[in-house]
Amino acid sequence: MKNSVLLCIMFSAFLLFFATPVRCQDLSPSTYGGEILDITSDHVKGEIVVDLKDNISESEIQELVRSKHIPLHYNSPFSKKSRLMIARVGEDNMKSVLDSLSRDPRVESAEPNYVYYAFDEHTSSYPNDPLYKYQWHMEKIKVRDAWKYTTGANVIVAVIDTGVAYEDYKNFHRLEDLSLTRFVSPYNFVSRGTHANDDHAHGSHVAGTIAQSTNNSKGVAGIAFNASIMPLKVLSSSGMGRTSDIADAIKYAADNGAKVINMSLGGPISSVTMEDACKYAYNKGVTIVCAAGNSKSENVSYPAAYKVCIAVSAIRDDDQLTFYTNRGKNIDIAAPGGDLNVDQNGDGYKDGVLQNTIKVKNPEQEDYLLFQGTSMASPHVAGVAALIVSLGYSNPKVVEQILKKSARTKGVDDLKKGYGAGILDAEKAVYLAGFIDGLVKLLCAFAMTGLLLFWFRGAPEDIRRVISPLFLSGLIIGSCGLFFLPSMGIENIPWKHILLRGFPQWDIAVLGAQFHGNVLFYSALFPFAATFLFFGNRFLRAITAGFATGVAAHLLFTLIVRPAEIQFIPSFLGIDRIWLCINCILCLYFAYMLLSLFSDRVRKGEEP
Amino acid sequence: MKTLKGKIEKSDVEGGIWLLVTDSGERYQLQGGDRELYIKGRKVSVSGTIDEEMMGIGMMGPVFTVKKYQIV
Numbered sequence: 001m002k003n004s005v006l007l008c009i010m011f012s013a014f015l016l017f018f019a020t021p022v023r024c025q026d027l028s029p030s031t032y033g034g035e036i037l038d039i040t041s042d043h044v045k046g047e048i049v050v051d052l053k054d055n056i057s058e059s060e061i062q063e064l065v066r067s068k069h070i071p072l073h074y075n076s077p078f079s080k081k082s083r084l085m086i087a088r089v090g091e092d093n094m095k096s097v098l099d100s101l102s103r104d105p106r107v108e109s110a111e112p113n114y115v116y117y118a119f120d121e122h123t124s125s126y127p128n129d130p131l132y133k134y135q136w137h138m139e140k141i142k143v144r145d146a147w148k149y150t151t152g153a154n155v156i157v158a159v160i161d162t163g164v165a166y167e168d169y170k171n172f173h174r175l176e177d178l179s180l181t182r183f184v185s186p187y188n189f190v191s192r193g194t195h196a197n198d199d200h201a202h203g204s205h206v207a208g209t210i211a212q213s214t215n216n217s218k219g220v221a222g223i224a225f226n227a228s229i230m231p232l233k234v235l236s237s238s239g240m241g242r243t244s245d246i247a248d249a250i251k252y253a254a255d256n257g258a259k260v261i262n263m264s265l266g267g268p269i270s271s272v273t274m275e276d277a278c279k280y281a282y283n284k285g286v287t288i289v290c291a292a293g294n295s296k297s298e299n300v301s302y303p304a305a306y307k308v309c310i311a312v313s314a315i316r317d318d319d320q321l322t323f324y325t326n327r328g329k330n331i332d333i334a335a336p337g338g339d340l341n342v343d344q345n346g347d348g349y350k351d352g353v354l355q356n357t358i359k360v361k362n363p364e365q366e367d368y369l370l371f372q373g374t375s376m377a378s379p380h381v382a383g384v385a386a387l388i389v390s391l392g393y394s395n396p397k398v399v400e401q402i403l404k405k406s407a408r409t410k411g412v413d414d415l416k417k418g419y420g421a422g423i424l425d426a427e428k429a430v431y432l433a434g435f436i437d438g439l440v441k442l443l444c445a446f447a448m449t450g451l452l453l454f455w456f457r458g459a460p461e462d463i464r465r466v467i468s469p470l471f472l473s474g475l476i477i478g479s480c481g482l483f484f485l486p487s488m489g490i491e492n493i494p495w496k497h498i499l500l501r502g503f504p505q506w507d508i509a510v511l512g513a514q515f516h517g518n519v520l521f522y523s524a525l526f527p528f529a530a531t532f533l534f535f536g537n538r539f540l541r542a543i544t545a546g547f548a549t550g551v552a553a554h555l556l557f558t559l560i561v562r563p564a565e566i567q568f569i570p571s572f573l574g575i576d577r578i579w580l581c582i583n584c585i586l587c588l589y590f591a592y593m594l595l596s597l598f599s600d601r602v603r604k605g606e607e608p
Numbered sequence: 609m610k611t612l613k614g615k616i617e618k619s620d621v622e623g624g625i626w627l628l629v630t631d632s633g634e635r636y637q638l639q640g641g642d643r644e645l646y647i648k649g650r651k652v653s654v655s656g657t658i659d660e661e662m663m664g665i666g667m668m669g670p671v672f673t674v675k676k677y678q679i680v
Contacts, residue, residue: 269670293668
């Protein structure tokens with residue numbers, strides 16, 4: 001009785017505390033928009049959107065309705081000012097009415113009322129970038145399946161290259177298909193300054209593969225399109241630069257928050273300064289991805305050949321090594337680099353890697369160019385590395401292992417030839433990252449259960465209760481979900497964002513949040529609500545006890561292994577950590593209370 | 609100062625890389641010189657230095673900085 005009163009009071013307090021409205025993190029325009037679809041067939045039947053000239057009067061609108069015999073009404077109360085109207089004309093009359101309206105001087109534009117679908121990262125739908133269909137290299141690495149899990153948010157990728165067309169400055173322009181891409185801490189090591197613009201085309205192309213603005217109805221897609229690019233110019237317009245500048249850029253990237261470095265550059269001669277810089281960045285938790293070189297030799301170029309760097313060889317559409325790529329046993333992984341001598345997929349274009357960049361050595365104009373080279377293969381791996389890092393991995397050694405273990409070996413005839421661990425597979429990589437995560441959460445859950453048992457001082461009947469299937473199922477729901485399903489080869493799992501994840505991470509599926517870290521889900525609120533609602537029922541009580549322990553484990557995991565930004569909770573002075581700590585203890589306390597409700601000691605009115 | 613004899617070639621990897629392929633088959637990436645030098649198939653004799661400090665997007669051989677050249 002005493003316990004239930006206490007529960008009521010605490011539940012009311014919790015509700016009051018959370019009475020403030022929940023605001024989901026806004027989805028950036030780059031993640032929402034439309035899906036590729038046959039635009040001619042997918043419109044609201046018989047409806048035309050008519051945009052009239054803004055200065056047209058109401059009487060003129062009436063006159064238009066009378067003269068054309070078309071019923072017009074405003075699309076919404078907000079469209080009155082912009083004179084945006086809808087005409088319902090019937091499917092058969094569409095064409096003639098469209099023609100007639102388009103020619104009328106009072107009409108700015110008239111078009112069918114197209115249906116746009118939100119691009120759902122949780123399904124494998126196509127992005128709406130019109131040239132995506134020519135990016136065979138993106139399909140090759142199964143990037144769409146990886147987007148179901150992450151698009152690279154909160155990761156900085158340094159592109160050490162000829163610069164990036166990221167800003168309007170003097171005769172430089174920001175590329176149209178980098179318009180939504182985020183850029184941080186640019187630096188020009190060639191001319192010393194903060195304007196790291198591209199005067200060659202190479203660096204922008206490379207940056208595009210990593211984080212081209214995606215699903216923005218323009219151009220092409222990039223792999224980790226919600227990551228931020230750090231443009232670092234070390235190569236002049238000739239495509240060459242000094243090792244001392246490259247070494248400086250590597251250190252600068254590591255010191256300024258980059259978690260992944262892409263270096264699509266190299267040379268045949270090693271440099272101690274550069275190797276030291278790579279080691280410095282690696283020890284600071286930076287994953288360094290490098291092109292293996294284009295001399296068709298067994299000698300991988302530097303910096304790719306350094307142990308701390310991931311050397312990437314280039315394949316073409318039929319999975320064969322390209323005619324130019326370096327090969328041999330020092331390759332770590334293979335990725336699409338393109339071959340401009342063939343059109344193996346029959347799309348009418350040579351099989352280069354397609355990205356938006358400036359015209360070669362002409363920063364005033366831009367284009368979508370097909371390039372080939374190990375330089376093009378490297379950013380595919382860097383992009384996927386960014387996806388892995390965005391899931392919370394901070395150790396470059398682990399990131400490299402995930403990339404290699406998830407690489408595809410099927411259809412690769414001889415790994416010794418120069419495929420390294422195999423061909424890059426973005427989908428498997430994020431799956432594997434999720435599996436390791438799940439395993440660690442499960443361990444945390446067992447540790448928490450052990451703590452509970454210790455709290456009960458391990459009376460045999462309590463142990464039996466805790467190890468019941470009901471408790472364990474609750475434990476898995478709260479902590480890690482059925483994370484192991486994809487690794488068992490089970491595909492097409494429905495409700496992935498719920499089934500494969502521990503409860504706090506349901507925030508994305510339930511609230512549509514872009515990042516994990518919703519304050520309600522990363523708290524003891526739901527375990528508490530469940531405790532309050534279900535403490536009267538024996539079976540639900542056991543599940544809820546497990547659930548509360550599981551959430552406690554997940555919060556512990558977030559606290560120790562994988563720090564997340566908790567919404568509304570500031571991180572200074574470690575307030576977010578204190579939050580996680582308190583809520584973790586609360587969850588554990590609820591579990592303890594529920595379990596002790598079973599106990600005879602409580603029924604007899606004794607203290608548990 | 610080193611002198612190399614060979615043929616000017618352009619590889620179409622990485623958006624275009626100018627090379628000197630020597631008579632013995634070694635490949636050097638060229639920098640320096642002028643437009644007259646960079647003509648595909650041109651047989652030349654170039655003098656200059658191998659720049660060990662240089663790296664680049666080509667990754668097809670050492671960088672050779674041309675000080676002067678002669679069309680053969």
